[in-house]
Amino acid sequence: MPNETPKVKISINGTAIVLAVVALVAFWAGAVPAAWALVWAYLVGVLLLAVAMAWIGMVTHPGQVRVAAVASETAPRDGDGLLSRSTRTAVFSIWVAVTAMAFLYLAYSGRPLLLLPALSLFAVVLPGASERLLVDEYVRSVLVRSSTAAHAAGLVAGFLVLVLARPDALELFAAILAVYAIVLEWAAWRELR
């Protein structure tokens, strides 16, 4: 048995950058383009998360450990002070609130299907959902199970939305990713809480 387990840090922490870009867009172009910028940031973020889940499922072997900090803004890190933790928590909370508002705004402006991604943001406030995750053999098995369920739910939701609501491509994309995110977060939280 090797004494040293390889550790790879996966850190996706672009919330401050996204908020700054959105603020600039809002200043120059108005509320609707800024809301769309947030929507696209969210959709790309969930897509990256789905890729990360698939990657973890494929390449992590038993005994290997990865530290995934996909939503770690509220989690403590070694050597981090209280101030930086508070700052990260504040930035992350603002990002969640502002993104939820963007979805609600666009849903109110004639795209009701965008309520689904707004709902998916509520899953972020589940206790422990933002905890830093050490992806070891057990957590990996949970993530693989959860992402399998999430992929299936996303496909079924996409089919139902397509048949029942006749959405445009963006709304369909958003609905599939939102259901994927909700099921993934709920299924993982249920086992890892």
Next chain:
Amino acid sequence: MKNRLPVLRAERGWSQAALAERLGVSRQTVNAIEKGRYDPSLPLAFKIAAVFGLAIEDVFEPEESEAVHAERNP
């Protein structure tokens, strides 16, 4: 598979997080093993036994049904 992890941990006054730290795994993994929701891999089981300074069979034992099956199918 049954295990004596909660007892051994309590004897040493370790929290789940402290044991997880020693093992290099997540707290959720220790919790799942203790609750019987997850059977660890053989390398991890050996590591757990080593952390407590015990043999692997002193920490883990098969369920009765597993033991009977093993006796009937040696």
